[in-house]
Amino acid sequence: MKLAVLFGGISSEHEISCLSAASILRNLDRTKYEIYAVGITRDGAWRYCPTCDVERIENGSWERMADLVPALLPPDRGVHGLVLLREGAAETVRLDCVFPVLHGAGGEDGTVQGLLELAGIPYVGCGVAASANSMDKSITKVLVETAGVRQAKYYLALRHDFERGAEGVVRAAAEQLGSFPVFVKPCSQGSSVGVAKANNMLELAAGLTEAFALDDKVLVEEFIDGHEVECAVLGNREPVASTVGEIAPTQEFYTFDAKYKDESSKLYIPAHITERQIETVRRNALRVYRALGCRGLARVDFFVTHADGEVVFNELNSIPGFTSISMYPKLFDYEGVRYPELLDRLISFAWEERHG
Ligand SMILES: Nc1ncnc2c1ncn2[C@@H]1O[C@H](COP(=O)(O)OP(=O)(O)O)[C@@H](O)[C@H]1O
Ligand SMILES: [Mg+2]
Incomplete structure (x- = not known):
């Protein structure tokens, strides 16, 4: 199967995307997938990286490699993949699937998903509307309200x-x-x-x-004063919710630095909440997932209040962090689904969505 992994991107989360992608590339089973690593620079240039090793993607030096090939992903279904511009000559690569590992604008927001819809290529994760709706926290609020799930005023x-x-x-x-x-x-x-x-x-x-x-x-x-907890959801029509993990930031809240720079933030799996609260979080995670029309995967985040143990929805991430220490793969690992198998499942959900 020819699989393109898209990483980098124009958003403020460019670097995090590179870390997530490196970890995905490390865990994809090379006997099953012929992988095309396509990096998107901060300026939005698409570059196929034929010899990128994961370390270079992780540390950002991939952008300076001499053998990068300008790559296009046209909406043309006849191409159904990449056009590589090698020294003036165009070479096409028909793709079976695309894994967009892009966080934030221009990747997690339905834009790349729209391009892949036009191109007719199966892709991992949520479709156009679910991606766009979960990217905009104010629209998420409205949809979550209709699902009857409690959230912050x-x-x-x-x-x-x-x-x-x-x-x-x-x-x-x-x-x-x-x-x-x-x-x-x-x-x-x-x-x-x-x-x-x-x-x-x-x-x-x-x-x-x-x-x-x-x-x-x-x-x-x-302001919601509570445990910060997260639930991983996987699947299309019959999604499953993992157990619930907890983040214990050492800073005042879970800031950018607490997420990626400060090693002292802790993850607990399962979360330090009661069994019943875990079940409520899982149930609400599935409700929100369905209300937003998600498929493939999403990480659904909640608070469980210190005062009365109420479960309060915070946000849904349609392309959650995927580094080896990220919550999403860890939650499924806890459920017995190892990282490479999790990736296989995500890819087969992409395939199933298009081909049944
Ligand atoms: N209403 C709230 N009450 C308490 N803490 C919050 C609230 N909203 C956000 N936070 C804190 O800010 C962090 C980032 O906010 P979040 O809504 O998750 O946005 P992002 O998409 O940037 O992750 C959360 O992880 C949490 O620590
Ligand atoms: Mg968040």
């Missing part, structure tokens, strides 16, 4: 309104939520980029200013 702030009158927006958000602290989050970022905790009006105003530098829409959310 929120106020949606729009850039246009903020530019016309920042004070009014700050006041309206604070009034609607009723008390501090609150969380400020750009609607379409990931990896905690632009996320801030605000303890008062001044910090809220500063948080909004920073968040609006990254996005046109910003959520202001009620």
Whole structure:
């Protein structure tokens, strides 16, 4: 099977994508897959990397290799794969499947998925609408509400309104939520980029200013004091939910640095919550997965409140972190599904979606 792994990308999570992809490339069974590693630079250039070893993808030096080949993935179904531009001559490679290992904008948001739909190539993970809807936290909120799953109270702030009158927006958000602290989050970022905790009006105003530098829409959310837990979901029509893992950040919340730089954040599998709470998280994870129309995979994140043990939805990631220490593969490993087998299953779900 000819499989292209897409990595890198134009989003703020470029590096994380490279780490995830390196780990996927390490674990794919080479006897089953003929692999085409295609890196997307920060500027959005697509490059087939014929001799990229995983270390080079991990440390970013792949971009400077001399033998990179400009690659196109045209929507043309006749091509059904890559066009490699080697010294002026175009060579086509028919692909059986694509694994987009891209976090954030231009990869996890339905754009690449749309291209792959047009090209008619099976791909791992959620389709166009589910990807787009889970990338935008404000749209996720609306869909999760219809699923009857509890989530943090929120106020949606729009850039246009903020530019016309920042004070009014700050006041309206604070009034609607009723008390501090609150969380400020750009609607379409990931990896905690632009996320801030605000303890008062001044910090809220500063948080909004920073968040609006990254996005046109910003959520202001009620602060949820609880265990931070995550559930991995796998499958198409009959998805299964893993056990629940917990993140114990050593910083004030799970920031970008706590996620990727500070080694001291801890993961617990299973989470330090009761059996019943684990079951509630799993059930709600499946509900949210279905409400958003996900397929393939997603990691669904919740809080379990310290005060009364309530399960509160936080967000859904349609292309979760996939490094060897990431929660998604670890949760399935705990369930007895080893990393290479997990990848096989994801690829067969992609295939099943298109070919039944
Ligand atoms: N309402 C909230 N209450 C408490 N902590 C929050 C809240 N929202 C986000 N956080 C903290 O901020 C982190 C990042 O926010 P999240 O919504 O998961 O966005 P991202 O897509 O960047 O991961 C979370 O992992 C959590 O630690
Ligand atoms: Mg998150």
